[in-house]
Amino acid sequence: MKSNLFDKTEKRLLWTLTGLCLLLGLAACSDDKDVAGGTSDDAGIVAITNKEVAGVSQKGPFLVGSSVTVQEMDGRTFVQTGNSFRASVKSDQGDFVVKGVNLASQYALLEVNGYYRNEVTGEKSEGMLALRAVTDLTDRSHVNVNLLTHLETGRVLALVQEAGLSFADAKAQAQREVLAAFNIADDLESTEDLDLFTGKGGAILIALSVLMQGDGSAADLSERVARASISIADSGTWLGADKTEVADWAFLVENDYSENSNEKNLLNRVRQNVELWMSGVEAPPFEAYVYKFWTAEYNLGNCDEGNFYEVRENTNPLSKLYGTKFVCDEDRGRWILAGRRELQGVDYYGVTDARNDAVYKVLRIGDVRWMTENLRYKFPVTNTRNKSLCYDDEELNCKAYGMLYDYESALKACPDGFRLPTYNEVMNLLQQYGGAGKEAADRLMSMDGFGAQLGGYAVRANWFAWEDDAGYTDMNKGVAIWISTQDYPTGWNVLWIDSTVAEVRSAPGASAYVRCVVDEPNQEKTKVYSADKYMIDPRDNASYRFTEIAGKAWLAENMHYKGDSSHEPCLLQDGECFYTWNDAVGSDSVGGVCPEGWHLPSREEWNELLSLVAGRIEGDADYIHYYDINFKLSDLKDWYEGDYLLPDSNDVYDFTVKPVGEFYYMMDGTGSYFDGGVAAFWGSSDSVRIISDYVEFNMPNDTLEVGHMMEMDGGYSASGQWNNKRARLSVRCVRNEN
Incomplete structure (x- = not known):
């Protein structure tokens, strides 16, 4: 033979x-x-007669109506004979029953094709997916179909048909190889017995489902699974760039040391989705397998008491985070980015950036307290004046290295109580670490101190272009960190660190990283109030910060409600909304700009606020001037370009008035013109005033309908006055009192 x-x-x-x-x-x-698997004499072929085959089909669970097919396979060649039996999934839990199955051999191929529940989004899939399982029905009538059965099917057939293994041996080997492809070494029962919602097998199935789905569509998933299946069938392992892309994605969404709250964490949402499908039954602990996957792909190895505080690099050359350093963290017992390490034996403390809940470690070096990692604050899209970039436009790089800023944006990037380091502070830092040169470079890159990471920098190919034209360079070779020009105003400079040197270099037109330092003069200053609360406008689901001042809740940012299909009051200019007085107040038929429960402040309410913050008040009923406000309601950095030390009074009420401008209405009725560099807000009070300046334009009765406004110019002072109702100004709202 x-x-x-x-x-x-x-x-x-x-x-x-x-x-x-x-x-x-x-x-x-x-x-x-x-024949494959042996000769006809020893194949042990067993006919299946009138059998009922049941099971569950899960990626997430397949939806009711998905097709289920049991296909007969030749017992010697394991080729489909064409004989098949069909049924449908009975419910959205993915369960099915195929009755009256009669096969010439015990070997069958099951296939489920249909829509499924997506664990990542929590929604039904927008496209269909087909999953398979190959099985021996001799002693079983229950066959589950899932990602593991699908990924092993091609390998089982290859091992039987090409390597001559018995079906049982091929199944056992294929299962081990598929699990190993996802860096899982656990012993499991047969894949046809695994259920998404129970036990270790369920945890592994959820992890695989999340990893293969990612943030892609059903079509993306189908392609990724097909490529993995082909690779595993051919070689017994998963090869190719797909696997590393999945690991990078898993790292991004899995890390539980993210600045996002637990409610925002994607894996937490996956858990909630799965438990909702099962009426609150606790989902098995799948998160550990997601963590094992990306750490193994990065070749980090174990993190346990034997190597706490050890630093290792991601050595996977296909990874977008290749070369990134990770540290084995004792508190968490896991690998975390070295830039977010817990410092061992070093006098540090933690601070939280209230703008995005990012947590940073602060370390005193000499007389200056430095953040020990690069800033990760992303300017909102509504802020058209400032830019923040990820290296290579990859969000992963922002997670690993922080964000890149042009110099003007860097001046405004640090959180309250922090600022850019000055030239003298950077020179003192270099002296603390051995002076400019290789010694300082090595010590600045040490993970138990300053912790510099070589994240490169960006340059603009076109002086007038921003991120669309950014050229990124020197990743894993060096890093550029902005220096303030407060005490060295001759140019734009950065602290440059690479493997050979640490020094100050000129960097006009660059986008570099930001290391904030504590603004010592402001260290003892606390805000009178803080706009750390939010309200939601139900009309468009926009969120607004608000602060409570003198017992009233005021919005701490301008309204940007654009109206509905019947009325659009907003005149949009550079991302800001400007309204006429009538639009701001509203009428019986058309609502005003403020949402329900909030109102346009009256003249008296504006006067109450401004009287609280002003050092001196002059004027009469028509015009009141409020002097010596001294940036108590605004941030100096929003009003004046350049690098200035902030006054102690800087925006202490967290009101954040910005010079977005206003639209004046021409006295001759020819239209409006834009006046920048000021801030002006409507009040709800109105009047009919005799305006002497309008006489020459033959205004009826020399009068004009006017509304109250508050105008701030320069941040030092403000005025309460009257303005033509057809002018367009900004709107701040006050919450109604109970």
Whole structure:
């Protein structure tokens, strides 16, 4: 008898002859021929008679109506014979029953095709997916179909048909290889017995489902699974760039040391989705397998008491985070970015950036307290004056290295109580670490101190272009960190660190990283109030910060409600909304700009606020001037370009008035013109005033309908006055009192 390990040419000829035998019904063709898995004498073929095959189909669970097919396989060649039995998924839990199954052999291929529940989004898939399972029905009537059964199917057939293994041995080997492809070494029951919602197998199935789905569509998932299946069938392992892309994505969404709250964490949402589908039954602990996957792909190894505080690099050259350093963190017992490490034996403390809940470690070096990692604050899209970039436009790089800023944006990037380091402070830092040169570079990159990471920098190919034209360079070679020009105003400079040197360099037109330092003069200053609360406008779901001043809740940012299909009051200019007085107040038929429960402040309410903050007040009923406000209601950095030390009074009420401008209405009725560099807000009070300046334009009765406004110019002072109702100004709202 010839060996079972015959070559592919002989096998293709055998499969062709076998197919002809089946077609022609020639019994003689089967006499003593070599077959996959053994000869006809020892194949142990068992006919299946009138069997009921049940199970659950899960990626997430397949939806009711998805098709289920049991296909007969030849017991010797494991080729489909064409004989099949069909049914449908019975519910949105993915369960099915196929009755009256009659097969010539015990080997069958099950396939489920349909829509499924997406664990990542929590929604039904927008496209269909097909999953398979190959099984031996001799002693089983329950067969679950899932990602593991699908990924092992091609490998099982290859091992039987090409390597001559028995079906049982092929199944066992294929299961081990598929699990190993996801860096899982756990022993499991048969994949056909695994259920998404129970036990270790369920945890692994959820993890695989999340990893393969990612943030892609059903079509993306189908393509990724197909490529992985082909690779595993051919080699017994998952090869190719897909696997590393999945690891990078998993790192981004899995890290529990993210600045996002637990409610925002994607894996927490996956858990909530799964538990909702199962009426609150606790989902198995799948998160650990997601963590194991990306740490193994980065070749980090174990993190345990034997290597706490050890630093290792991601050595996967296909990863977008190749070369990034991770540290084995004792508190969490896991690998975390070295830039977010817990410092061992170093006098540090933590601070939280209230703008995005990012947490930073602060370390005193000499007389200056430095953040020990680069800033990760992203300017909102509504801020058209400032820019923040991720290296190579990849969000992963922002997670690993922080964000890149042009110089003017860097001046405004640090959170309250922090600022850019000055030239003298950077020079003192270099002296603390051994002076400019390699010694300082090595020590500044140490993970138990300053912790510099070589994240490169960006330059603008076109002086007038921003991120669309950014050229990124020197990743893993060096890093550029902005220096303030407060005490060295001759140019734009950065602290440059690479493997050979640490020094100050000129960097006009660059986008570099930001290391904030504590603004010592402001260290003892606390805000009178803080706009750390939010309200939601139900009309468009926009959120607004508000602060409570003198017992009233005031919005701490301008309204940007654009109206509805029947009325659009907003005149949009540079991302800001400007309104006429009538639009701001509203009428019986059309609502005002402020949402329900809030109102446009009256003249008296504006006067109450401004009287609280002003040092001196002059004027009369028509015009009141409030002096010596001294930036108590605004941030100096929003009003004046350049690098200035902030006054102690800087925006202490967290009101954040910005010079977005206003639209004056021309006295001759020819229209409006824009006046920048000021801030002006409507009040709800109105009047009819005699305006002497309007006489020459023959205004009726020399009068004009006017509304109250508050105008701030320069941040130092403000005025309460009257303005033409057809002018367009900004709006701040006050919450109604109970």
